[in-house]
Amino acid sequence: MQTRKLGRQGLQASAIGYGAMGFHLGYGAADQDEGLKTIARAFELGVTLFDTAEMYGWGENERFLGRAVRGFRNEIAIATKFGITRDYGTDSRPPHIREVAENSLRFLGTDRIDVLYQHRPDPAVPIEDVAGAVKELITEGKVRYFGLSEAGPETIRRAHAVQPVSVLQTEYSVFERDVEQLFPLLRELGIGFVPYSPLGRGFLTGLAKPASEYEQGDMRNGMDPRWQPGNYEKNAEAVEQLRQLATEKEATPAQLALAWLLAQGDDIVPIPGTRNPARVEENVRAADLSLSDADLERVKAVLPKGSFGGRYQGGAPQWI
Numbered sequence: 614m615q616t617r618k619l620g621r622q623g624l625q626a627s628a629i630g631y632g633a634m635g636f637h638l639g640y641g642a643a644d645q646d647e648g649l650k651t652i653a654r655a656f657e658l659g660v661t662l663f664d665t666a667e668m669y670g671w672g673e674n675e676r677f678l679g680r681a682v683r684g685f686r687n688e689i690a691i692a693t694k695f696g697i698t699r700d701y702g703t704d705s706r707p708p709h710i711r712e713v714a715e716n717s718l719r720f721l722g723t724d725r726i727d728v729l730y731q732h733r734p735d736p737a738v739p740i741e742d743v744a745g746a747v748k749e750l751i752t753e754g755k756v757r758y759f760g761l762s763e764a765g766p767e768t769i770r771r772a773h774a775v776q777p778v779s780v781l782q783t784e785y786s787v788f789e790r791d792v793e794q795l796f797p798l799l800r801e802l803g804i805g806f807v808p809y810s811p812l813g814r815g816f817l818t819g820l821a822k823p824a825s826e827y828e829q830g831d832m833r834n835g836m837d838p839r840w841q842p843g844n845y846e847k848n849a850e851a852v853e854q855l856r857q858l859a860t861e862k863e864a865t866p867a868q869l870a871l872a873w874l875l876a877q878g879d880d881i882v883p884i885p886g887t888r889n890p891a892r893v894e895e896n897v898r899a900a901d902l903s904l905s906d907a908d909l910e911r912v913k914a915v916l917p918k919g920s921f922g923g924r925y926q927g928g929a930p931q932w933i
């Protein structure tokens with residue numbers, strides 16, 4: 614698979630990365646053996662960026678990912694995140710960052726974290742202190758690159774002045790386009806971009822079901838406005854239109870959604886999440902799908918302002 618540069622500090626990754634969150638958060642029960650096969654298959658197919666976080670099972674997802682990549686750990690980059698608390702608040706105090714990073718190293722079974730993200734900006738801690746804490750970890754060799762997630766322009770600039778930021782991670786897909794307003798800044802500073810939930814939490818694959826049909830504990834059952842009656846039907850209709858275009862291109866809706874993201878810049882590496890080896894193959898093959906300018910415009914025209922319904926109940930994260 615094609616390799617892309619993320620930031621100016623040396624981080625490189627396969628054009629399509631992989632998100633492991635779904636094994637421990639968001640999408641209901643998961644089969645761990647199938648998961649190990651999925652992650653092994655992703656690596657066989659050339660995926661070299663694997664994403665997790667402290668809060669995905671409070672160590673469980675990191676342990677699982679560490680086990681899954683043990684045989685090829687030195688050939689990939691592992692990204693993890695600190696800074697969300699168990700009650701969904703934030704904590705980026707420097708001693709806490711260090712504690713979480715040390716735990717992540719232990720859980721992952723590795724001596725370095727390739728990308729350490731602040732999961733959400735913390736209004737109680739100046740970003741300079743956060744960047745300074747990550748800088749120390751980089752100096753000690755425990756972390757290689759610094760990332761931010763859901764950060765706004767001011768935070769990005771101030772962080773970057775203390776410790777260069779290699780990558781911003783924020784939700785981005787055909788459904789969610791707000792972050793495009795930050796692309797000029799990212800390009801000015803040379804910061805790479807990792808779209809999370811690039812498949813619109815699965816909606817853009819064409820396999821979405823009404824909210825009530827997901828099991829308890831699945832965030833699409835009740836928590837995600839895009840699945841709520843009224844929005845769901847309109848989004849499903851839009852995805853049907855995208856399916857038609859995908860079929861014309863001899864591709865699947867998931868591949869169209871990912872190829873559309875890849876076409877937005879060669880500094881973009883989406884991290885679709887799946888617990889299924891066949892789906893990982895499908896997703897990775899999106900890197901081979903080229904879209905013309907006319908195709909890209911057709912995708913945009915289906916949902917000119919993104920999906921119906923916001924991306925989080927109670928509103929999108931505040932970019933501070």
Ligand SMILES: NC(=O)c1ccc[n+]([C@@H]2O[C@H](COP(=O)([O-])OP(=O)(O)OC[C@H]3O[C@@H](n4cnc5c(N)ncnc54)[C@H](OP(=O)(O)O)[C@@H]3O)[C@@H](O)[C@H]2O)c1
Binds near residue numbers: 809812818884885893
């Ligand atoms: N920074 C943040 O705040 C943040 C927030 C959310 C997510 N993330 C990261 O981004 C990664 C991806 O986001 P996400 O998992 O929320 O959303 P996503 O990648 O947009 O969608 C995942 C959903 O799509 C399904 N899926 C994936 N490929 C498919 C295919 N080819 N056909 C049919 N269904 C498919 C998955 O189901 P199966 O697993 O059953 O295949 C899962 O339910 C996460 O794993 C996590 O690492 C970061």
